[in-house]
Amino acid sequence: MTGRSLPLQPGVAFPLSWVRRQFPALTSDPILFMDNAAGAQIPVGVLDAVTGHLLHRNVQRGGRYPHSLAVDAMVTRARQNVAWLVNAERADEIAFGMNATSFLRLISLGIAETLTDRKEIVVTDLDHDSNISTWLALEKMGATVKWWRMRDDGGLHLEDLLPLLSERTRLVACTAASHALGTFIDVAAVARAAHQAGADMLVDCVHYCPHAPIDVALWDCDYLVCSGYKAFSPHMGFMWGKFDKLVALPTFREDFIPDRPPHKIEAGTFVYENVAGMAAVVDYLCSLADELGHEGAGTRPAVVAAMEAIKLYERSLSERVHAVLADCGATIYGLADPRRFDERAPTFSFNLPGTAPAAVVQAMADAGIAIRDGHMYAPRLMNRLGLPLHEGVVRLSLVHYNGVDEIDRFADVLRGLSLR
Numbered sequence: 001m002t003g004r005s006l007p008l009q010p011g012v013a014f015p016l017s018w019v020r021r022q023f024p025a026l027t028s029d030p031i032l033f034m035d036n037a038a039g040a041q042i043p044v045g046v047l048d049a050v051t052g053h054l055l056h057r058n059v060q061r062g063g064r065y066p067h068s069l070a071v072d073a074m075v076t077r078a079r080q081n082v083a084w085l086v087n088a089e090r091a092d093e094i095a096f097g098m099n100a101t102s103f104l105r106l107i108s109l110g111i112a113e114t115l116t117d118r119k120e121i122v123v124t125d126l127d128h129d130s131n132i133s134t135w136l137a138l139e140k141m142g143a144t145v146k147w148w149r150m151r152d153d154g155g156l157h158l159e160d161l162l163p164l165l166s167e168r169t170r171l172v173a174c175t176a177a178s179h180a181l182g183t184f185i186d187v188a189a190v191a192r193a194a195h196q197a198g199a200d201m202l203v204d205c206v207h208y209c210p211h212a213p214i215d216v217a218l219w220d221c222d223y224l225v226c227s228g229y230k231a232f233s234p235h236m237g238f239m240w241g242k243f244d245k246l247v248a249l250p251t252f253r254e255d256f257i258p259d260r261p262p263h264k265i266e267a268g269t270f271v272y273e274n275v276a277g278m279a280a281v282v283d284y285l286c287s288l289a290d291e292l293g294h295e296g297a298g299t300r301p302a303v304v305a306a307m308e309a310i311k312l313y314e315r316s317l318s319e320r321v322h323a324v325l326a327d328c329g330a331t332i333y334g335l336a337d338p339r340r341f342d343e344r345a346p347t348f349s350f351n352l353p354g355t356a357p358a359a360v361v362q363a364m365a366d367a368g369i370a371i372r373d374g375h376m377y378a379p380r381l382m383n384r385l386g387l388p389l390h391e392g393v394v395r396l397s398l399v400h401y402n403g404v405d406e407i408d409r410f411a412d413v414l415r416g417l418s419l420r
């Protein structure tokens with residue numbers, strides 16, 4: 001593997017060989033890695049940032065000596081880099097922590113304290129359970145949950161949301177991209193509808209982040225949670241909120257923590273080396289933009305250029321995966337019309353008629369191919385698809401370092417199974 005590149009746009013090829021050279025795990029291990037929605041590999045610059053931190057400044061912030069000052073400087077830089085990644089107006093709207101789920105819990109507990117006469121929370125049956133259970137848990141605190149149901153095309157349609165919104169709605173919580181089906185959601189339209197009803201909008205950006213540009217200014221959402229480890233950093237999470245919303249959000253903090261964002265969102269110490277890694281993800285995207293001919297673009301334009309190129313390249317991966325699955329007679333869940341593939345990431349959930357998902361994934365594992373089976377931490381979605389939780393689906397999830405020759409190896413194994 002895997003120097004073959006696909007046409008990106010007339011005259012420009014996606015620099016796949018360069019990309020793959022940046023990810024040491026892809027060349028040091030023969031496994032063909034297509035389980036990226038569960039956590040992606042990291043580029044060498046991220047690895048260097050993590051080890052550099054541990055080697056040279058593995059100390060607590062807030063001291064007067066140079067190593068401690070360097071940690072403060074690293075965190076400040078990381079906030080700015082992540083602010084550019086999501087297009088935040090201010091770096092202090094970015095908070096770091098363990099993972100997306102703990103941020104969802106933190107926000108939901110704050111919302112629970114401010115329910116007043118608006119007590120309804122809209123959730124979807126497409127989301128990861130992380131962005132459902134946390135809201136259902138508010139029912140015992142007086143909230144009412146309203147369900148925005150997915151349609152057969154794997155999408156959430158605005159016409160289905162509008163009747164759920166009223167002067168009683170406090171918040172709409174939904175994903176920007178389905179981690180199971182790959183569908184993108186029109187976040188800007190959801191936020192507009194929520195705001196027209198006087199409600200807030202929270203977006204789970206975990207699955208979207210590695211696939212397309214995030215733009216909280218354009219989307220005009222109110223809160224956004226993300227896991228860095230799905231987007232090429234080590235295990236960590238970050239969140240963004242509109243500054244005035246974060247100021248108003250009640251949070252738990254120790255007495256010595258200022259009641260201001262981002263500190264009021266960050267109780268305790270987070271994992272500094274992994275935050276250093278997340279900052280380096282943004283540097284990696286800037287280097288990719290350089291490779292694409294955008295040298296000197298500035299960080300935000302470079303991030304957008306890189307993510308637009310990734311999105312375009314990944315569309316061609318989706319087309320190839322779809323052709324393979326269709327050829328093998330697989331049942332594809334969600335969006336399966338290639339003309340609409342700019343509305344999805346190359347994340348496919350499917351089943352092979354007559355073969356259990358676990359058997360498909362075991363055969364792949366035996367052939368050195370890493371994919372995943374099960375309920376994808378989305379039990380409500382499995383119910384919606386009429387699938388037993390103990391079986392679920394087979395999920396293949398690609399990112400921009402995957403190539404068509406990898407899909408072809410996957411196809412060879414799948415074809416063998418479909419002919420049995």
Ligand SMILES: Cc1ncc(COP(=O)(O)O)c(C=O)c1O
Binds near residue numbers: 100178226
């Ligand atoms: C869409 C989505 N939301 C939320 C989560 C939970 O993220 P975390 O593990 O960072 O809590 C995941 C994890 O797979 C996810 O895919």
